Amino acid sequence: MGEALGGLKRTMMCGELREEHVSKKVTLMGWVQRNRKLGGLDFIDLRDRTGIMQVVLGEEINAEAFEKAKSVRPEYCIAVTGEVVMRQSPNENMPTGMVELKCEALKVLSESETPPIYIKEDLDAAENIRLKYRYLDLRRPDMQKIFITRSKTTKAIRDYLENNGFLDIETPMLTKSTPEGARDYLVPSRNYPGMFYALPQSPQLFKQLLMVSGFDKYYQIVKCFRDEDLRANRQPEFTQVDMELSFVEQEDIMAVNEGLISHVFKEVAGVDVKLPIKRMTFKDAMEKYGSDKPDVRFGMEITNITEDVRDLDFVVFKSAIENGGSVRALCLKGGADMGRKPLDKLGEFIKTYKAKGLAWIQLKEGGVKSSIAKFLTDDVTNAIVKTMNAEAGDAVLIVADKDSVVFQSLGALRLELAKQFELVKDKNEFNFTWVTEFPLFEYSEEEERYMACHHPFTAPMDEDLDFIESNPGIVRSKAYDLVLNGEELGGGSIRIHDTDLQERMLKALGFTQEDAWAKFGFLLQALKFGPPPHGGLAFGLDRMIMFLAGTDNIKDVIAFPKNQNAYCYLSEAPNIADEKQLTELGIAILPKEDKKDEE
Known part of the structure; x- marks a missing residue:
């Protein structure tokens, strides 16, 4: 390493230099952002992770x-030594813009080919290229x-968890499926x-075992893995801040978090979070x-608005109500000015959420206009109008169906309107x-059975215990999610700590006692x-991190992410394993069958 650096030692970072460092001799190391000539001088913008420093070179300074x-080009890795001086043309838009380094020695540490992507902020480049050359993408200041x-x-x-008595304990990466x-x-x-380990989807079972072990307060910043079809902002491997506490109720866990x-x-964003954070039941949220x-x-x-339209002779509303559903609506302020075309587009939008259609009432200055007039x-x-607290100039947007469809479609429509x-x-x-x-449970039409809404180890609310077998659909759980700006930031629950109750829970999910123990x-x-x-x-x-860093793309906050098909352009993983x-492992790869259309 000494030979590569030629005996040089970096004494400061590029972004640290200020007016108080004038007359100080320093050695900087980093990458060339750009190299330009002006009036017989060369100016190099030298970049490291702390910022950019202007380096000035001239015949009279050091030939x-x-x-x-x-010969220095962009992205060459270089070391420069010299004196910090005031800039003759200060740049108030950059933190180091009042000073520059008068270069007395320059050493090229390594050369660079022309990069396939520009090393600059707000890069507009294809994602696959950015991911393939991620080490260059990560050089960019943003x-x-x-x-x-x-x-x-x-x-x-x-810092917070250690100061509150939590122990950082690792759990296995190779575990049981x-x-x-x-x-x-x-x-x-x-x-x-013929046997397999599984990579953990979470440390759930092991952190519960740590509580049985008597550690009281565990935490871990841990990788988790899920082999699922990736939607927006999902990755096959992701990181959890995981924790478990003993001798607590729900309120204790919420207070700690x-x-x-x-x-x-x-600490990170300078934001004061107003405490206590407001609460809302799942029922109210939906x-x-x-x-x-x-x-x-x-x-x-x-x-x-079900009661307002109960006697209306409109088959869509009537059918929904008779089948145990409801009629519900949103009031869009200023929506009376929307034309038929955008209203029709909203109708098509909610159909993607299984709604049959969108009824609307516009309260125009000259009277009421409606699709169901x-x-x-x-x-x-x-x-x-009274129930909706609507006023002239507003539009009332209505969906009628079973509750799950009404909630899902109007919930999505609400967010779409907020965007528009x-x-x-x-x-x-x-x-x-x-x-x-x-x-506690949600019914799966596909599986034709109840599934755990969170996971099978979540405790039911005490007053709902008697309904686990007789009416599982109404059982509430001691589960809680922390939501930030419409995104789930985290979630957890009080766990079942009784073997008999745990077996009842697993039985309700369709496990025989033998299967549960297996x-x-x-x-x-x-x-x-x-x-x-x-x-x-x-x-x-x-x-x-997405919230704290102000990005809406999860790939931006993971150093080496996969694409939407769980493929790594950088390392080209997954790849074909060696036959040996x-x-x-005793594994044979079966040929993939061609799926041909039946004639």
Whole structure:
């Protein structure tokens, strides 16, 4: 290393130099942002992760360094030594813009080919090229700021949790495949032919075992893996801030995490989070916002108008009500000016959420205009207007169906309208909400059985225990999510710490006792040895960094992400395994069958 540096030692970073360093001799090392000539002088903008420093070279300053600078190109890695002086033409737009380095020695540490992407902020380049040359993409100042933010965030998290008595304990990466949830990534075993480990979707079972072990407060910043079809802002490997606490109730866990969020957002972003964070039940979230992760930065809540239209002779409304559904609506301020074409587009939009159509009423200055005018009476119209608190100039947008469709479609429509009409006034606002009392079960039409809404180890609310077998659909759980600006930031629950109740839960999910013990026996066995009441929470670290760094793309906050098909352009993974490796593992690759259309 000494030979490569020629005995030089970096004494300061490029972005650190200020007026107080004038007359100081320093050595800087970094990458050439640009090299330009002006009036017999060469000017090199030298960049490292702290910023850019202007280096000036000239025949009279140092002839040897000046000569070397002529061959220097962008992205060459160089070292320069010289005196810090005041700039003759200051640049107030850059932190180091009052000073420059008068170069007395220059050493090229390594040369660079012309990069396939520009190393600059706000790069507009194809994602696959950025991912293929990720090491160059990460040189860009805006990307480096993101990872500085990520590092500050993880430090702030660790500081807070360590100061609150948490222990950082690692859990296995090679574990047992368990059902319920996304697909596992499987790892074949050479020592046990035909058997497989699974990469953990979360450390859930092991962190519960740590509570049985008596550690009281565990945390881990840990990689998790899910083999699922990737939607926007999902990655096959992601990072969780995982924690578990013993001898606690739900309120204790929420209080600890409010403190954590307050500390992190203050330390990293300088934001004061207002505590306590407001609470909302799952039921209220769905009925008012059509989502279990409500964006409450703007109003336009969903309103139930079923009673107002119950006697209306309109088959769509009547059918929905008779089948146990409802008729609900949004009031769009200023919506009376919308033309038929944009209204029709909104109707097509909600059909993607299984709604049959969108009815609307516009309160124009000259009177009421409606897509269902022939079915409306003045009394019904007046009742709807009153329930919706609508005024002249507004539009009432109505969906009728079973509740799940109404909530989903109006919830999505609400967010779409917020985007179109720019209803979120402050893009930098952080609006937190706790959502509580989630259902314990959700019915899967595909599986024709109840599934765990969170996971099978979530405790039911005490007053709903008797309904686990008789009416699982109404059982609420001791689960809670922390929502930020309409995104789930983290979630957790109080866990089941009783073997009998855990077996009841698994039975309700369709497991026989034999299956339950085969899949979860090590947890069920542990629960027989004096487990403490316990619960926990996990934050999505990548999503938290997205908010703190001000980006809406999860790939920006992961150093080496995969694309939407879980492929790594940089390393070209996954790839074909060596035949010898496969033989050692006892694995044969079957040819993929061609799917031909039947004639």
